[in-house]
Amino acid sequence: MAQARETGTLGKLMVLLDLVTHADTPLRFTDILARAGQPRGTLHRQLSHLVEEGLLELDGDGRYAPGLRLLDFAARSWARNEFRLVAEPHLSELQQATGETVHLGVLRGQSIIYLDKVEGRQPVRMYSQIGNASPCYCTGVGKAALSLLSRETLVDLLAGLSFTSFTASTHASAETLAAEIREIAEQGYAFDREEHEAGIRCVAAPVWSEDRTFIGGISVTGPAYRLSMELLRQWAVPVQLAAARIMEGMRVRLGPRR
Amino acid sequence: MAQARETGTLGKLMVLLDLVTHADTPLRFTDILARAGQPRGTLHRQLSHLVEEGLLELDGDGRYAPGLRLLDFAARSWARNEFRLVAEPHLSELQQATGETVHLGVLRGQSIIYLDKVEGRQPVRMYSQIGNASPCYCTGVGKAALSLLSRETLVDLLAGLSFTSFTASTHASAETLAAEIREIAEQGYAFDREEHEAGIRCVAAPVWSEDRTFIGGISVTGPAYRLSMELLRQWAVPVQLAAARIMEGMRVRLGPRR
DNA sequence: GCTGATGTTCCATTATTTGGAACTTAATTT
């Protein structure tokens, strides 16, 4: 999960922040002490600094939870993201056309970070999904993104993966995954056959910016009982079309050939 | 905006992160240099560290933008926020009852940070508003929150405010604001009479947790042409009721008397 | 009032950050 050096003042603090934000529940000082492998004095000061800065919050019971300042940072990051801004209308259109949930995600390291989500019905679970980092090897968007990588980059990335079997159909080895990615690269679209979550399928297409700042994809997702593989295959075309429009929008926005 | 010391390695880096995330557009190295008041060498290394950690991103044109890792942190912070989790059903109910947009916000320093938003119609602008820091002196939620503070705390906070006149009716001095806040404290609800944005009104009620971890409020917001002051006054009661239910939920959840 | 568990502070040592200057690269002008 950690994507950088863990040395230097900032690096160490970010490891801590990761630890606390990724926990399921607020952590006591001792919980963190056990997991962080830092001396007590050091850890205490580090946590104090994070709290001072509003990155963590310390409740009345001495438990540490993610701080609200993180929200402020993220809201701005999200609102201004060019990729998302360009993609948004096309995502809505795709949602309208299919009636199912549409996602936009980008590859960051070994994870897919979801930048946007358009749902048809109901009071949307805001933030739910958005911002979440999901594995690249078992999501439609992830596999579509991987199909864009050069052979060498892909090999390096696959080598670093550890495969968790979320369902019976999750890829469990770099070999089978690599084979599917070759296929996806040829076809131009990818499926998620209930690989991340049982009962959930999707069809995805890769999206990239010419300068390769963004390597990602879009997908249409829904319950397996409603989305036959047959239907998903039919949707591959509109999904690819939407992807093409997003890329055209990026080209116009950022200027050609950068 | 900065809410803490600006010394220490982390403090200085957070000032930078603030600077870049609050800008309207990605910044070049030189832009940041001019605003940060750091020596070139120092600034360069600081930015490099932030980029290494994924907190900032450096695009092909040498411009710094907020990094996507911020989204990941925030998504978790938001998803787990107890206040939001407890409030959510009551916000939806209030939205149903009024048909207008409902907000939940907490006071952090001099700002209101919006934790949730429930809209009735249309594909929601996700993140729009959520996570955003707004001034406390010209929002319904803000004034409701201020009415909860002790006299001393309030005086200190008001002393530090600088009043920007967003509209003709925005409070322009601590005196008029203090007077209204006294009134709000008695009544138990607050209005925003187009003080933050022309044509937008709201009615808000304060919400707090017993341990004072959360000092905030909820509001029903809408266009002035649809929401007469008369109507808002009628809604004060259901808003206060929803606020009471949220507080009860918090009491149960966190346990009484902490 | 003792005991163990948890959390906080202290300070000499150690590691990191600092910042001025030198250096490289890109853009603009002559």
Next chain:
DNA sequence: AAATTAAGTTCCAAATAATGGAACATCAGC
């Protein structure tokens, strides 16, 4: 095309901040 200026990057001795072991609090339960 050469000269000039601006923009970005690297270096390293000096200044600063972080480290971590131990001593010091605090508190719940016995």
